[in-house]
Amino acid sequence: MTGLLIGYARVSTNDQDLTAQKNALLALGVAPEKTFTDQGLTGANRARPGLGQALAACRGGDTLVVTKLDRLARSLRDAKDIVDELTCREVKLSIGGSVHDPTDPVGKLLFNVLAMVAEFEADLIRARTREGMAVAKAKGKLRGKQPKFSKAQEAHLVSIYRAGTHTTVEIAELFGIARSTVYRAINRSGEIAV
Secondary structure (H helix, E strand, O other), X not given: OXXXXXXXXXXXXXXXXXXXXXXXXXXXXXXXXXXXXXXXXXXXXXXXXXXXXXXXXXXXXXXXXXXXXXXXXXXHHHHXXXXXXXXXXXXXXXEOOEEEOOOOHHHHHHHXXXXXXXXXXXXXXXXXXXXXXXXXXHOOOOOOOOOOOOHHHHHHHHHHHHHOOOOHHHHHHHHXXXXXXXXXXXXXXXXXXX
């Protein structure tokens, strides 16, 4: 009896679409119900629910299928750890239809090269992001997250809190904000929120 094909797909932001990866996995023979996904999670973070589910679904003789190695991991260490775990459990890894054989010296070399390229790409993305942020900051266009309210609105919120006529829950509902925002405004004013 041959093992199952378990698919895994990932995109880094919530704006990106998984359709192309899902279609590619389907073309590689992975059933839609055996495809696990993560959306809005970076490959540099190993703690991904979809990846955990995909790895948990794999049994000895199964094959974990990804369209590209960088969808599985963005660092050489993570990629190697995942492959070592799969190898110990006798699970194969298919990258875009090519099955990785960890016992073959050429297979090991190719896998390590692919993992290094994925890590290199991630490093380039981080470097470009830092450059872009530095340029935006120099032009005065990067100011961080803007406050929820103006100083006058925050002063009004604090005065309502000081009057003691409303609870923090009621103030949050009144202003249409989270309670944590109310607490931060009160603490900034020098009061201690109760």
